[in-house]
Amino acid sequence: MPRITMRQAISQALWEEMERDERVFIMGEEVGIWGGTYAVTKGFYDHFGEKRVRDTPIAEAAIVGAGIGAAMAGLRPISELMTVNFAFSAMDHIVNEAAKMHYMFGGQMRVPLVIRTVGGGGRQLGATHSQTPDAVFAHFPGLKVVAPGTPYDAKGLLKAAIRSDDPVFFIEHATMYQVRGEVPEEEYLVPIGESKIQRPGRDATIITYSKGLDWSLKAADQLAKEGIEVEVVDLRTLRPLDMEPVVASVQRTNRAVVVEEGWRSYGVGAEVAARIQEEAFDYLDAPVLRVAQKEVPLPYNRTLEQSALPQVADVVRAVKEVL
Amino acid sequence: MEKDTHLDIYHQMVLIRRVEERATELYQQGKIGGFLHLYIGQEAVSTGLVAARRPQDRIITAYRDHGVALNVGIPATQVLAELLGKATGMSKGKGGSMHMADVERNFWGGHAIVGAHLPIAAGMALADQYSGSNGVTICMFGDGATNIGFFHEALNLSKVWNLPVLWVCENNRYGMGTAVKRASAVDEIRQKANGYGIPNAAVDGMDVMAVRQAAGEALEKIRAGEGPFLLEALTYRFRGHSMGDPERYRDSSEVKKWQENDPIGIYRAYLTAEGLAIEPELDAIENSVEEEVQAAVQFAESSPEPAPEELFTDVYAA
Numbered sequence: 001m002p003r004i005t006m007r008q009a010i011s012q013a014l015w016e017e018m019e020r021d022e023r024v025f026i027m028g029e030e031v032g033i034w035g036g037t038y039a040v041t042k043g044f045y046d047h048f049g050e051k052r053v054r055d056t057p058i059a060e061a062a063i064v065g066a067g068i069g070a071a072m073a074g075l076r077p078i079s080e081l082m083t084v085n086f087a088f089s090a091m092d093h094i095v096n097e098a099a100k101m102h103y104m105f106g107g108q109m110r111v112p113l114v115i116r117t118v119g120g121g122g123r124q125l126g127a128t129h130s131q132t133p134d135a136v137f138a139h140f141p142g143l144k145v146v147a148p149g150t151p152y153d154a155k156g157l158l159k160a161a162i163r164s165d166d167p168v169f170f171i172e173h174a175t176m177y178q179v180r181g182e183v184p185e186e187e188y189l190v191p192i193g194e195s196k197i198q199r200p201g202r203d204a205t206i207i208t209y210s211k212g213l214d215w216s217l218k219a220a221d222q223l224a225k226e227g228i229e230v231e232v233v234d235l236r237t238l239r240p241l242d243m244e245p246v247v248a249s250v251q252r253t254n255r256a257v258v259v260e261e262g263w264r265s266y267g268v269g270a271e272v273a274a275r276i277q278e279e280a281f282d283y284l285d286a287p288v289l290r291v292a293q294k295e296v297p298l299p300y301n302r303t304l305e306q307s308a309l310p311q312v313a314d315v316v317r318a319v320k321e322v323l
Numbered sequence: 324m325e326k327d328t329h330l331d332i333y334h335q336m337v338l339i340r341r342v343e344e345r346a347t348e349l350y351q352q353g354k355i356g357g358f359l360h361l362y363i364g365q366e367a368v369s370t371g372l373v374a375a376r377r378p379q380d381r382i383i384t385a386y387r388d389h390g391v392a393l394n395v396g397i398p399a400t401q402v403l404a405e406l407l408g409k410a411t412g413m414s415k416g417k418g419g420s421m422h423m424a425d426v427e428r429n430f431w432g433g434h435a436i437v438g439a440h441l442p443i444a445a446g447m448a449l450a451d452q453y454s455g456s457n458g459v460t461i462c463m464f465g466d467g468a469t470n471i472g473f474f475h476e477a478l479n480l481s482k483v484w485n486l487p488v489l490w491v492c493e494n495n496r497y498g499m500g501t502a503v504k505r506a507s508a509v510d511e512i513r514q515k516a517n518g519y520g521i522p523n524a525a526v527d528g529m530d531v532m533a534v535r536q537a538a539g540e541a542l543e544k545i546r547a548g549e550g551p552f553l554l555e556a557l558t559y560r561f562r563g564h565s566m567g568d569p570e571r572y573r574d575s576s577e578v579k580k581w582q583e584n585d586p587i588g589i590y591r592a593y594l595t596a597e598g599l600a601i602e603p604e605l606d607a608i609e610n611s612v613e614e615e616v617q618a619a620v621q622f623a624e625s626s627p628e629p630a631p632e633e634l635f636t637d638v639y640a641a
């Protein structure tokens with residue numbers, strides 16, 4: 001199987017879906033002539049033309065709002081938000097329109113829209129450009145939220161998102177575009193709403209997703225050298241949340257650590273820990289621990305920034321604590 | 324215009340008025356919850372727009388949406404059932420007064436966040452342009468909505484992409500209790516379109532024929548590929564913003580003055596003066612509307628509540 005980068009995997013997913021379905025088109029800031037600020041849509045403008053690869057004004061509400069309208073009218077738009085930090089300018093359309101349209105009109109309308117965006121810190125971009133607010137978006141029923149951690153999942157989930165009849169908020173990670181992984185040549189989809197065991201183990205369960213998967217797998221490697229075998233469950237989709245593999249794993253290992261890049265309070269870890277105690281309380285031999293970002297706006301200074309972000313060592317420490 | 328069309332327009336305007344008068348009573352009886360924004364006084368605007376549109380033209384509006392709902396032909400039974408939160412409402416009782424829609428009739432809601440449906444309208448117009456349909460999207464909104472960013476993002480985008488959209492501002496002089504002059508840098512709203520290079524016009528929003536005429540001309544220009552157009556309909560809401568509005572922001576003499584300009588009265592006078600209808604015909608319409616609304620209220624009141632399992636349906640399409 002070819003090993004390709006996350007960037008290539010995402011790019012392939014978009015390309016293949018645009019080739020497959022005339023109704024699929026991309027709009028966003030710098031997606032066309034520039035080729036995408038993360039070079040994901042490089043070459044698309046020349047191949048598909050300006051009708052289907054649409055550069056927009058810097059107007060996030062219009063990018064998402066027009067995506068919603070076009071989706072309601074039968075197209076399959078991909079609205080790209082340059083980074084998730086700018087999604088706040090489109091928050092009303094994500095939360096009050098996309099997520100509610102189907103329910104509020106009694107099922108009359110559908111919003112088959114993908115909002116593609118990029119999150120994550122660690123690049124010294126300062127507090128406004130470094131956020132991982134995934135949990136915020138996962139709060140709203142009606143929206144699906146996907147955040148893949150491998151090229152394989154990114155490609156399969158993005159293709160599934162484009163074919164979905166519901167609005168999907170698809171979060172890529174800014175520091176993972178160069179991550180490589182095996183991706184088959186043949187067509188495949190990864191269903192939205194299924195967690196997956198990325199590494200089996202018996203001693204403890206790490207529940208994570210996106211960039212957290214990278215840290216968790218590295219921590220698992222280190223721990224293995226000490227004879228500790230952790231199981232790593234990748235959520236992949238934050239809403240709807242598939243707890244089944246998590247609960248099954250915790251029932252085997254009796255110990256759990258949740259690893260995420262976002263802030264600890266009200267985060268993904270808080271939700272997963274609550275669900276574990278609701279669904280597997282009797283199996284737990286230790287409190288569920290959380291590894292997450294310190295509760296500060298992310299600073300510019302490299303040392304300070306890194307000390308605010310979760311590190312592999314933090315994951316190792318947390319696992320040892322629950323053992 | 325055919326005589327039947329005139330009588331149909333008259334019927335629609337009277338129907339909106341009577342449905343809302345009955346809704347007011349039902350609200351006072353506690354049978355309608357939440358907000359209830361009446362369209363009374365503004366009937367000529369939506370009626371004129373819907374009379375001017377072709378079947379392929381979409382229409383989308385804000386929360387003051389009972390008028391459009393009835394104009395596009397949603398039966399009064401379904402409108403009243405939705406107001407009562409019944410399973411037989413067009414949104415299954417899940418939307419309420421502010422969220423009426425009928426996709427089959429090309430009516431796309433009923434949107435309760437001020438201005439938020441303008442970018443959505445641009446997107447629907449984009450879809451029609453993209454797929455080569457010659458439909459135009461008619462997007463209605465209040466004067467207050469022209470002060471929020473969504474309006475400006477949507478107008479700009481519509482011009483940049485030459486989208487087939489007719490922007491219709493219903494300038495009823497107030498956004499809740501705030502007069503246009505106190506909230507908008509320009510009180511002639513249509514001037515805002517100039518900043519985006521969008522051609523525009525004002526129309527007497529109390530005169531249904533004038534609205535129909537102006538909208539018809541604008542729609543044909545847009546259909547011919549000339550891009551977006553903004554129409555400012557000068558109108559007035561006769562009732563409070565919603566139920567329970569103390570109306571401290573305006574004099575009752577001002578309201579009285581506007582009520583002399585009742586859009587239904589103006590149209591009735593026009594029809595008889597032009598010899599398009601005689602008084603008994605119009606009286607007969609009024610009477611048949613009374614019966615229609617009476618039956619619709621009965622239908623709505625005797626309709627079932629949504630089934631408990633409806634709570635969890637329609638969260639996702641798939």
Ligand SMILES: Cc1ncc(C[n+]2csc(CCOP(=O)(O)OP(=O)(O)O)c2C)c(N)n1
Nearest residue numbers: 387435436437465466467468495497498499
């Ligand atoms: C974004 C937003 N802010 C505030 C409100 C509360 N609100 C509802 S209607 C309204 C006034 C809108 O006035 P206008 O656009 O002129 O419409 P009209 O009610 O006169 O038809 C306000 C402030 C809202 N629904 N949405």
Ligand SMILES: [Mg+2]
Nearest residue numbers: 465466497498
């Ligand atoms: Mg107003």
